[in-house]
Amino acid sequence: MNQSHRIPGGQIDRTKVLRFTLDGVPYWGHPGDTLASALLANGVRLMGRSFKYHRPRGPLSAGSEEPNALVELRSGGRQEPNTRATVAELLDGLEAKSQNRWPSLRFDALAINDRLNAFFAAGFYYKTFMWPKSFWEKLYEPIIRRAAGLGSVSRQEDPDGYDKGFLHCDLLVIGAGPAGLMAALTAGRAGARVIVADEDFAFGGRLNAESFAVAGGAGADWSAGVVAELATLPNVRLMARTTVLGAFDHGIYSAVERVSDHVAVPAVGKPRQVLWRIYSGRAILAGGATERPIAFENNDRPGIMLAGALRAYANRWGVAVGERVAVFVNNDDGLRTASDLQAKGVDVVAVIDSREGGELLPGIRHLRGAEVIDTSGRLGLKAITVRQSDGRTEEIRVDALGVSGGWNPNVNIHSHHRSRPVWDNTISAFVPGADGPPGLLVAGAAAGVMSTHGALRTGRDAALAALESLGRKAAAIDLPEAEDAPVRITPLWHVAHGKGRAWIDQQNDVTVKDIKLAQQENFTSVEHLKRYTTLGMATDQGKTGNVIGLAVMAELTGRTIPETGTTIYRPPYTPVAMGALAGRSRGREFKPYRLTPSHHWAAEQGAVFVEVGNWLRTQWVPRADETEWRQSVDREVLATRRSVGICDVTTLGKIDIQGTDAGAFLDRVYANTFSTLPVGKCRYGLMLREDGIVFDDGTTARMGEHEYVMTTTTANAVTVFRHLEFCRQCLWPDLDVQLISTTEAWAQFSVAGPNARRLLAKIVDQDISDAAFPYMGAGNVTVCGGLRARLFRISFSGELAFEIAVPTRYGDALLREMLARGAEFDPVVYGTEALGVMRIEKGHVAGGELNGQSTALNMGLGKMVSRKKDSIGMVLSQREGLTDPDGYRLVGVKPVDPLGKLTAGSHFLEIGAASVVANDGGWLTSKVYSPHIGSDIALGYLKAGDRKIGSRMRAVNLVGGTDTEIEIVSPHFFDPDGERLRG
Amino acid sequence: MAEMLQAMTALGARSPAVVTIGPLTVTERFDIAFASVAARRGQMARLAKAAKAAKVPLPDPARYQGGTPYCAFWVAPEMWLVEAAFASHELIAAALKDALGDTASITEQTDAWVAFDLAAPDLSPLLERLCNVDFPGVPDGYATRTMLEHLGCYLVRLGPGAVRLYGPRSSAKSLLHALEVAAASAW
Amino acid sequence: MIIHHPILGPRDAQEFVYLGDATLIDRPDGMNAGTEAFHDYAYNRDNPAGEHRELWYHEQGDRSWLVVTRNTVTHEITKVELARDVARAKGRSK
Structure with missing residues (x-):
């Protein structure tokens, strides 16, 4: 196909050809084209179907405000829905698909909705699908979802990477039109660190789309010259294809840079997009303005677009959208479209100007006091009907119509802190209010200064003011000569005529009638209007439709436009891909992993790993003949209890606590006492929150007079450290205590079982007999001929057990050495599952019991809370509600039938009691299969459980459908007197 | 010391790693x-x-x-x-x-950390993808804790093209991976 | 948000962990104060729309606890102090 609508001029590289398809039909364009400009050059106006009525639609705009021309780009995993053809940079081989149509764009079955429009007015869904309620999920919602909506997702994984980053600058310039470039030049020449971000791939903003001169030459040439100078300044960073999405607190802005969207496949290792967090000293919003349409009947046909877009296609892209063009305006700016197109040799058949007075364009039929009242053309504009000032109507055959209802400054980013824009009668538009984000200045059309001269001037002045407020000096550079035309506008929001539909928000199919309906039903506040009609929702967020929508509401309610107000502006300014928000944090890179010192050994053995926080811990280590996890876990437990087992316990938090007041400090952060602990001993410690609930537990050893080593649970290592710092800095600032985490510095292994001492005696250089190293002993030792190590005689398994620690780099070797030297004891390495079995057999509390709701008393540890000293949580742990003698107590649970199954989370019920909440006696917190007992066992919190030992109850799980008769037993299933661990 | 036990680097090897990605060289410091x-x-x-x-x-x-x-x-x-x-x-x-x-x-604290020396003509493009440190804006000899790929690290600027990075030892692999991915993205 | 750390200068609030009302510094003495005083300390907070003194912990920084005076409506931060200094000024010691 020929580029039927291409005309001379424009900023495209005609020496190169880019081939692409829309719905499989091949077309071609040039570098510098957008998908929309290339399609229009090929004579394609129809690019999509509307959201609700499936009306044929073409582009309304030439920028990111586009409501209609949404397409799917690419295919497979790179398929990207809802992309605005007006900003999609053309690339060779691009595949584009139209959306929201079936079976084809030209014939769409659901266009029937358009005929049924009487039913689909605002509130239709709210009113129609209310009842019966049960129909919603199965019937209504699927139907609505299929019929409505925009593009589709591929459901394949996106093969491309996304990145995130951080940038710093003195001045962030948002938008690189005349105002932004002048600001950047002023600040850049003064040596400030400047970032200039523009969503377009070409800098220059509106200068690329206009015909008027700057500094005696083309505006685009002037901007190219400025950009060339800025590019030479090392303190200026030019960021094209970068949309500033939002203003956050204290000069922080977010921006997305489309690094690879303009190439078919990103280069190896390169991200598709980067989400930047920009720290700025000051920022200047120079984001320009967006033209708004005028609502009239059937104003949504392909070929009807904003007047400024029509001339942008002609001036920037060398495209005449139509062969016979008319322009409908209420202001002078729209007249530029007529004169620019005429100068390009396009047949401008009429200018319909709703105003009575004003300047006449030479050589063009200029109808004053006239309005467009209707249009025709099913898949594209064929004619307009004009009502002249004397009331006569006339049909004019045109295939393109430019509409200008005035320009709205892009106040969005200035309003992200809830600043309300204020109405400016001189330009009939909202301009930024006074209470914008601190440090953000506004220049150019974004500030309501609509001339090129004004943009250049305010851009320069904003940069001077920004730098001055940062304490920097800058020279005021001379302004290039440029037009300084005033804004002449007589507002016209919608043409009052007939009963047809006049579109306000084309993306959401909101018409003037819908606004009227909302008003009749008393949804008159702008926020209600938005929710009731969907005005201003979806991907374009009402950039073209909002202001006329609320202007119509103002008319209907007899209020002024400022009285009617605007909805709240929120980030992001334009839609952002989810991938960009995720950045590198996806799949296996969702978070970093922490590997234990034994990880390499375990991986060699084919161990199964489990994620515990960021840690990968060995869950069990299967042997070749084991097919089921329980076989491995049972074997690890039995082997440990029979001889000796080794477990990597490095993940437990370790905190080095030193200072002359370290003992006193521990007395206050633990419920029990540590200042009396002798050097060379360790003790189990219970840490409470101030509200009396148990926070954490662990053993803490006294390594020297003023030196303790605290262990925390793996899960709470970070929060305990934070809490200790709070106590040290905020509560008792003069205690002599110093803290540092040593979790990663030491590789620590539990060696447990009857042969634990015999095995370790082959490793540790010193005497570790019971006399020399008794139960709960702790101290510095050496291993394997002199390596510094720490030894603790503590047990989580109930066996004779030690924990041995060496500097982490030697951890792998120590494990291998223990297995080699202890081979005669046939040692087993056990994982977290076996660890869990043994601690439950022993009745030790862990995650299921340390649940943030339970007290020491609940756990059977009430006596540990010393009342002879002040400690965190001591006072409130004694509250009436927490000391109820009938409250929850930790108990052990066995099924009466050894084959009976227990499930953690099951509730305790008396035999014969109904399974209702009123009869609930508590719940099972942890459950395992105990090879020692030969059945499932569990721990649980049972009301008055300490008085129910020996009784029979039921463990009921209504979700899982189990109801098991159980016996309540002591939580100490194994060696209740602790003879083994003292052996 | 302790010839009986052979040390293992944070990356799980017997000798420290040297990795080159484009202009970047990452040298694990095990010494x-x-x-x-x-x-x-x-x-x-x-x-x-x-x-x-x-x-x-x-x-x-x-x-x-x-x-x-x-x-x-x-x-x-x-x-x-x-x-x-x-x-x-x-x-x-x-x-x-x-x-x-x-x-x-x-x-x-020796084994609490993995230390990487980063070298490239200019490390800014790498570091701006990894952490919020204003690397071009701070002087040589600047040292700070910073979040890098969810990991609390210490970063020392020795020059515009020289940084020593200390990360949690157990996450050495994840940290190196982040450096590699960011370097490929940056250059 | 940017918090101007008294020692380290401007730092991104992302590096900090928020705790809440700075009155948490005013912990009663457990050996003298009763349940009422502790109940008040642990649970009762003002929730001002406006200036608020609150505790932030520089977890990804130098581990200092800070008292930040912040306007909860505008997020303007008018004062940042080391919590240790604030605690000492309130007479807290050992």
Whole structure:
């Protein structure tokens, strides 16, 4: 196909050809084209179907405000829905698909909705699908979802990477039109660190789309010259294809840079997009303005677009959208479209100007006091009907119509802190209010200064003011000569005529009638209007439709436009891909992993790993003949209890606590006492929150007079450290205590079982007999001929057990050495599952019991809370509600039938009691299969459980459908007197 | 020391890694010993004196200071991480305790960290993808803790093209992976 | 948000962990104060729309606890102090 609508001029590289398809039909364009400009050059106006009525639609705009021309780009995993053809940079081989149509764009079955429009007015869904309620999920919602909506997702994984980053600058310039470039030049020449971000791939903003001169030459040439100078300044960073999405607190802005969207496949290792967090000293919003349409009947046909877009296609892209063009305006700016197109040799058949007075364009039929009242053309504009000032109507055959209802400054980013824009009668538009984000200045059309001269001037002045407020000096550079035309506008929001539909928000199919309906039903506040009609929702967020929508509401309610107000502006300014928000944090890179010192050994053995926080811990280590996890876990437990087992316990938090007041400090952060602990001993410690609930537990050893080593649970290592710092800095600032985490510095292994001492005696250089190293002993030792190590005689398994620690780099070797030297004891390495079995057999509390709701008393540890000293949580742990003698107590649970199954989370019920909440006696917190007992066992919190030992109850799980008769037993299933661990 | 037990690097190898991605070279430093030095309450003046005599630098906040045999950087009020050559100072904590006595709490930190030296003509494009440090805007000798790929790290700027990065040892692999991915993205 | 750390200068609030009302510094003495005083300390907070003194912990920084005076409506931060200094000024010691 020929580029039927291409005309001379424009900023495209005609020496190169880019081939692409829309719905499989091949077309071609040039570098510098957008998908929309290339399609229009090929004579394609129809690019999509509307959201609700499936009306044929073409582009309304030439920028990111586009409501209609949404397409799917690419295919497979790179398929990207809802992309605005007006900003999609053309690339060779691009595949584009139209959306929201079936079976084809030209014939769409659901266009029937358009005929049924009487039913689909605002509130239709709210009113129609209310009842019966049960129909919603199965019937209504699927139907609505299929019929409505925009593009589709591929459901394949996106093969491309996304990145995130951080940038710093003195001045962030948002938008690189005349105002932004002048600001950047002023600040850049003064040596400030400047970032200039523009969503377009070409800098220059509106200068690329206009015909008027700057500094005696083309505006685009002037901007190219400025950009060339800025590019030479090392303190200026030019960021094209970068949309500033939002203003956050204290000069922080977010921006997305489309690094690879303009190439078919990103280069190896390169991200598709980067989400930047920009720290700025000051920022200047120079984001320009967006033209708004005028609502009239059937104003949504392909070929009807904003007047400024029509001339942008002609001036920037060398495209005449139509062969016979008319322009409908209420202001002078729209007249530029007529004169620019005429100068390009396009047949401008009429200018319909709703105003009575004003300047006449030479050589063009200029109808004053006239309005467009209707249009025709099913898949594209064929004619307009004009009502002249004397009331006569006339049909004019045109295939393109430019509409200008005035320009709205892009106040969005200035309003992200809830600043309300204020109405400016001189330009009939909202301009930024006074209470914008601190440090953000506004220049150019974004500030309501609509001339090129004004943009250049305010851009320069904003940069001077920004730098001055940062304490920097800058020279005021001379302004290039440029037009300084005033804004002449007589507002016209919608043409009052007939009963047809006049579109306000084309993306959401909101018409003037819908606004009227909302008003009749008393949804008159702008926020209600938005929710009731969907005005201003979806991907374009009402950039073209909002202001006329609320202007119509103002008319209907007899209020002024400022009285009617605007909805709240929120980030992001334009839609952002989810991938960009995720950045590198996806799949296996969702978070970093922490590997234990034994990880390499375990991986060699084919161990199964489990994620515990960021840690990968060995869950069990299967042997070749084991097919089921329980076989491995049972074997690890039995082997440990029979001889000796080794477990990597490095993940437990370790905190080095030193200072002359370290003992006193521990007395206050633990419920029990540590200042009396002798050097060379360790003790189990219970840490409470101030509200009396148990926070954490662990053993803490006294390594020297003023030196303790605290262990925390793996899960709470970070929060305990934070809490200790709070106590040290905020509560008792003069205690002599110093803290540092040593979790990663030491590789620590539990060696447990009857042969634990015999095995370790082959490793540790010193005497570790019971006399020399008794139960709960702790101290510095050496291993394997002199390596510094720490030894603790503590047990989580109930066996004779030690924990041995060496500097982490030697951890792998120590494990291998223990297995080699202890081979005669046939040692087993056990994982977290076996660890869990043994601690439950022993009745030790862990995650299921340390649940943030339970007290020491609940756990059977009430006596540990010393009342002879002040400690965190001591006072409130004694509250009436927490000391109820009938409250929850930790108990052990066995099924009466050894084959009976227990499930953690099951509730305790008396035999014969109904399974209702009123009869609930508590719940099972942890459950395992105990090879020692030969059945499932569990721990649980049972009301008055300490008085129910020996009784029979039921463990009921209504979700899982189990109801098991159980016996309540002591939580100490194994060696209740602790003879083994003292052996 | 302890010839019986062979050391393993944070990346799980017998010898430290050197990785090149475009202009970036990442060198794992397995030859540095660390210890933390925190002044005991009210002992700062005595600590400063003892440290000076022992050639232990105690730099200002957010600063790194080189020296022989000890280098150090500030980590918290009245607290520093001190480093020295591992070959001569594997027992750095004991050596510092001897030198500083009861003026400070000293804790061995050698294996708490993996240290990477980053080298490239300009490291800004890499670091701006990884952390919020204003790398071009800070002077040489700047030292700070920072979040890098969800990991709390210390970053020391030795020059525009030279950084020493200390990350949690257990996450050494994840940290190196992040450096590799960011380098491919940056250059 | 940017918090101007008294020692380290401007730092991104992302590096900090928020705790809440700075009155948490005013912990009663457990050996003298009763349940009422602790109940008040642990649970009762003002929730001002406006200036608020609150505790932030520089977890990804130098581990200092800070008292930040912040306007909860505008997020303007007017003062940042080391919590240790604030605690001492309130007479807290050992």
